[in-house]
Amino acid sequence: MSKLLLVIRLLFTAQLLYVAIDFSTRTVLSLAAVLVVFYVTQEPKKTDHEAGDNPFRARTKSGEVVSTSEDAVPEATVASYRQQIAEFVLSADDPVEASAIHHFLPVQQHTECIFAKSARLWGARDWNHHLSFEENVERSIPALIKFCAIGLHCQLDGFVFELPSSTFGTSPEVFGRGVRRLLTCLSDSDPAGVHCMRRSYIGGRGWFYEFARTPIFVTTFAPCYADNHSRHAFGVDGCFVLLQPEYSFAAKNLPADTPDTNWTNPQTVRDRIRVAYRQAGREYIVRDTVYYSPALDIVKPLAVDTDEVVQWWSNTKTD
Incomplete structure (x- = not known):
């Protein structure tokens, strides 16, 4: 997709140079057309999630998505859920x-x-x-x-x-x-x-x-x-x-x-x-x-x- 956009841009740029000597109404229209094409064909800006800035996705330094083990969980969180499990089991009877x-x-x-x-x-x-x-x-x-x-x-x-x-x-x-x-x-x-x-x-x-x-x-x-x-x-x-x-x-x-x-x-x-x-x-x-x-x-x-x-x-x- 990016290559196709590049070709389109080059073609319109060439047309602009071709008519640049004769600054006429046609030239103005061509210039406007080039600007419109550049605006329309511009790649959409990536959102933070698409750019890899999602804080809920675990990544290595290289950006590769990985699964996390319990070793990465704070000790207080581990102690808390274990305590909840123990209390649930022991409260049965x-x-x-x-x-x-x-x-x-x-x-x-x-x-x-x-x-x-x-x-x-x-x-x-x-x-x-x-x-x-x-x-x-x-x-x-x-x-x-x-x-x-x-x-x-x-x-x-x-x-x-x-x-x-x-x-x-x-x-x-x-x-x-x-x-x-x-x-x-x-x-x-x-x-x-x-x-x-x-x-x-x-x-x-x-x-x-x-x-x-x-x-x-x-x-x-x-x-x-x-x-x-x-x-x-x-x-x-x-x-x-x-x-x-x-x-x-x-x-x-x-x-x-x-x-x-x-x-x-x-x-x-x-x-x-x-x-x-x-x-x-x-x-x-x-x-x-x-x-x-x-x-x-x-x-x-x-x-x-x-x-x-x-x-x-x-x-x-x-x-």
């Missing part, structure tokens, strides 16, 4: 008002643990039967991450998950499969990347459960246990997995674990708890050593007078 907390209350109020009644608990989101097992668990991971982050400062004692008893409450073995899936799902999403449920020595010494760098003591309760069992659910039709951070025990000055118990004249907190369970008819086996994996006691067998182990972590049956 109040872990203090979760149904799991209310369903677990009879266990909390009737168990012989002397710390239970005053324990401050959070609960997982209500179970949605339209979702898969793992999807249900994953819905509560943001709240569990927050729990582990602020629990020590807010004096929180435990986080409760409730599994549907119709699916997992018939026996310790079936319950164990649910516990394994729950703890594995959480472990696979561990923000610290430890993934403790993928260890090869879960049933051996040195293993313990942890999430977000928080060592956790895991206790379970289910309706399959009779009223003479320490994991009795006190008539509640629910299967519960209670995650207790180890700092909660330390905050209560619980003494170091020991296989020894003063049954006749309890002296320590551990003595009093063990005696209370015995007096209530729910005595549990106290191992003769403290050097064993806590996994051995996460899911208990039905028998109360045996050291049999439910190997819930290695269950290979179809879930």
Whole structure:
């Protein structure tokens, strides 16, 4: 287009020179015609956007349009939208008002643990039967991450998950499969990347459960246990997995674990708890050593007078 305009201009310029000697009416008209042509054929001026001055288009120094990464976004903007996302996710349900907390209350109020009644608990989101097992668990991971982050400062004692008893409450073995899936799902999403449920020595010494760098003591309760069992659910039709951070025990000055118990004249907190369970008819086996994996006691067998182990972590049956 620019070449065509140049040719037109040259032709009219030549005509002007041709008649320049005879300054006549014809010459004047020709000159006017040339001026009109120059005005009409002038290229339109580019706008700021067309000239490359659009401030909303990302360009390199050479003018090439490129896409920008988050590295170019101000830190304050990144922090702001991340905070908004976190608040949106965490506001979905109040872990203090979760149904799991209310369903677990009879266990909390009737168990012989002397710390239970005053324990401050959070609960997982209500179970949605339209979702898969793992999807249900994953819905509560943001709240569990927050729990582990602020629990020590807010004096929180435990986080409760409730599994549907119709699916997992018939026996310790079936319950164990649910516990394994729950703890594995959480472990696979561990923000610290430890993934403790993928260890090869879960049933051996040195293993313990942890999430977000928080060592956790895991206790379970289910309706399959009779009223003479320490994991009795006190008539509640629910299967519960209670995650207790180890700092909660330390905050209560619980003494170091020991296989020894003063049954006749309890002296320590551990003595009093063990005696209370015995007096209530729910005595549990106290191992003769403290050097064993806590996994051995996460899911208990039905028998109360045996050291049999439910190997819930290695269950290979179809879930």
